[in-house]
Amino acid sequence: MRVKNIQPVYFSPTHTSAKIVTAIAEGTDIIVNKEIDLTYPCADQKVISTDSLAIIGVPTYAGRVAPTALERLQKIKGDNTPAIIVVLYGNRDYEDALLELRDSVKQLGFVPVAGGAFIGEHSYSTEQFPTAAGRPDVSDIQIASEFGKNIIKLLNQYADIKELPALEVKGNFPYKENKPKTPATPITIDELCTQCQYCIEICPVETIELKEEIVSDPEICIKCCACVKECPNGARVFNTPFSEFLFKNFHERKEPELFYCTR
Ligand SMILES: Cc1cc2nc3c(=O)[nH]c(=O)nc-3n(C[C@H](O)[C@H](O)[C@H](O)COP(=O)(O)O)c2cc1C
Ligand code: SF4
Ligand code: SF4
Structure with a gap:
């Protein structure tokens, strides 16, 4: 072929x-x-x-x-x-x-x-x-x-x-059963955020907005962490207990x- x-x-x-x-x-x-x-x-x-x-x-x-x-x-x-x-x-x-x-x-x-x-x-x-x-x-x-x-x-x-x-x-x-979605989303550390709006551009589900500050909707967010990894100022943080759990169990x-x- x-x-x-x-x-x-x-x-x-x-x-x-x-x-x-x-x-x-x-x-x-x-x-x-x-x-x-x-x-x-x-x-x-x-x-x-x-x-x-x-x-x-x-x-x-x-x-x-x-x-x-x-x-x-x-x-x-x-x-x-x-x-x-x-x-x-x-x-x-x-x-x-x-x-x-x-x-x-x-x-x-x-x-x-x-x-x-x-x-x-x-x-x-x-x-x-x-x-x-x-x-x-x-x-x-x-x-x-x-x-x-x-x-x-x-x-x-x-x-x-x-x-x-x-x-x-x-x-x-x-296939493994899909559990119901738990709404959650990264937060913005306002002191670090320059409001450059790059995260708005790259969010795959277009759920980031600039209001008074940068916010995202936990109901729409897919928790992909693109905004966390790509923010040039480290201003987006996703606090989840999974980070420690994964580190301890799957290193x-x-x-x-x-x-x-x-x-
Ligand atoms: C909501 C969510 C669920 C995930 N579930 C798993 C999983 O079940 N097992 C695993 O090893 N990694 C899991 N991951 C990690 C991703 O599969 C992994 O980081 C992948 O490399 C991301 O692909 P991308 O860089 O193309 O977005 C999960 C990540 C997210 C955001
Ligand atoms: S990419 Fe980072 S610095 Fe730019 S608006 Fe988003 S959170 Fe703020
Ligand atoms: S984690 Fe992903 S889906 Fe959620 S706000 Fe950030 S870029 Fe958008």
Whole structure:
């Protein structure tokens, strides 16, 4: 099977999914199209053609695909298009996220050919309680790039996508139950905030506003921590007991897990 070009697709508030998708794409050594970035609301429906290879990357939230990512993915359709599926998780566990992503992309018209669970700095990692800080690192990127290269070799062994065996990945169905959302959102330290409004620009669900000060709506916030990690002045803080819990229980380094469709 000849792949003409690579189509990166991701939802990635803190950029770890984007980094891995990009590294896999570069590893293939095939022309890479402009990425479809679902992190921000966009109206366009897109169909990715059969001769492309899509690389679809999303974060794990509570052992499942981040709900906003799943919602926005519905705009992207395949036409029996091969796809590499990727989940990022913060060194705790990805549970059923990769399986859920595999099943979801199939329904959208893609043929999953390989899958990877990679580790990204946890959204709730802090200086005091670091969890997977700095990941993906050089070793993760190297693994991602090799993964891309190997998938192209694998696809070249088949004349037609219909000959490919089904992709099996880790996870259980029914998927882990979604717990009801607990409303919460980062706070702004007014003394540090210059009201530059950058956080307003980058919030994936457009819930940050400048009133007297910078505020966000806990009912809408998805707790992605993009505003916390990207504020140039360290003025956004998300106080959650999870930071300490994760640091204490999930500090042992995990490594990427890769799945190929082979007999
Ligand atoms: C609401 C929420 C839930 C999360 N749940 C998990 C989880 O179940 N397991 C895990 O290891 N990491 C979890 N994470 C961490 C993210 O999966 C991880 O930081 C990922 O790299 C973020 O991807 P991004 O940089 O593309 O946004 C969670 C993060 C958030 C914001
Ligand atoms: S990015 Fe930081 S400094 Fe700028 S408005 Fe937002 S909180 Fe304030
Ligand atoms: S306000 Fe909430 S949803 Fe918006 S960037 Fe911050 S953490 Fe993410």
